[in-house]
Amino acid sequence: MAAAVPPALSMEALFSYDQVRRSFYMFVFQWPLAEMIVGADDLRFIDRLWADWSPGYEATEDLAHVKDCLRDPSNLSAALGYYRATLGALPQDPALADLQAATGAPPPQPTLYLHGADDGCMAVSLADGTAEQLAPGSRVEIVPGTGHFLHLERPDVVNRAIVDFVTAPD
Numbered sequence: 001m002a003a004a005v006p007p008a009l010s011m012e013a014l015f016s017y018d019q020v021r022r023s024f025y026m027f028v029f030q031w032p033l034a035e036m037i038v039g040a041d042d043l044r045f046i047d048r049l050w051a052d053w054s055p056g057y058e059a060t061e062d063l064a065h066v067k068d069c070l071r072d073p074s075n076l077s078a079a080l081g082y083y084r085a086t087l088g089a090l091p092q093d094p095a096l097a098d099l100q101a102a103t104g105a106p107p108p109q110p111t112l113y114l115h116g117a118d119d120g121c122m123a124v125s126l127a128d129g130t131a132e133q134l135a136p137g138s139r140v141e142i143v144p145g146t147g148h149f150l151h152l153e154r155p156d157v158v159n160r161a162i163v164d165f166v167t168a169p170d
Contacts, residue, residue, distance in 0.1 A: 001113070001114045001115070001150065001151060001158075002114070002115055002116060002119055002121070002122055002148050002149075002150060003122060004115075004122060004126040004127055004130060005106050005107075005111075005113065005130050005133050005134065016123075018123060019122075019123050019126065022052075022120060022121055022122070022123060023121075025049055025083075026083050026086070026087060027087075029080045029083040029084060030083070030084060030087060034080050035073065035076055035077060035080065038070075038076060038080070039070075039071075039073075039076055042067065043066075043067045043070055043071070046063065046066060046067060046070065047063060049121075050062075050063060050066075050149070052120045052121070053119065053120045053121040053147055053148035053149065054116070054118075054119075054120065054146070054147030054148050054149045054150075054152075054153060055118060055120055055147055056118075056147070057146075057147055057149060057152070057153045059149070059152070062149070062152055106133045106134055106135070107134070107135065108135055109135055110134070110135050110136065110137030110138045110139075111134050111135065111138045111139075112138070112139050112141070112161065112162060112165040112166075113127065113130050113131075113134065113138070113139070113140045113141070114141050114143055114150060114151075114158060114161060115127045115140070115141075115142050115143070115150070116142075116143055116146035116147045116148055116149075116150040116153070117142050117143060117144045117145065117146060118145065118146060118147045119146075119147050119148045119150075120147055120148060121147075121148040122148065124142060127140060127142065137170070139165060141161055143157055143158065143161075
């Protein structure tokens, strides 16, 4: 959900100015000062990311829970560690090489891929070509009127799409 399937991502789309601008946070999170930057002013950075990623979504209640989790410095470091590992800033465990390599391949089973039409984090255009990369029986749906947190913004639509997908006859 809201994170395009790697083989479907074209380098042109992924590294376009617009997508790099949307993804600036990933580069910020690589810096040793990221914990201080993100944690400043009661995690105001997170408020701004959410506002950019899901424009128009009233996230006050959700952000309170997110911030409660991220205020603990070890939790914030762990959350940033995900992005550091994604861009290869952390050493990889050789014992997990096969699993790590698999993350670059499309899922082999039928997959439901959902993306918000107004996603300010991952451009909706990054979903182009995803359907062709997925296993037979997969589906790609762009959810209108939603941003990056489509499952929070339109749980009725997202939940219905998931239930319909998992209960559809083979």
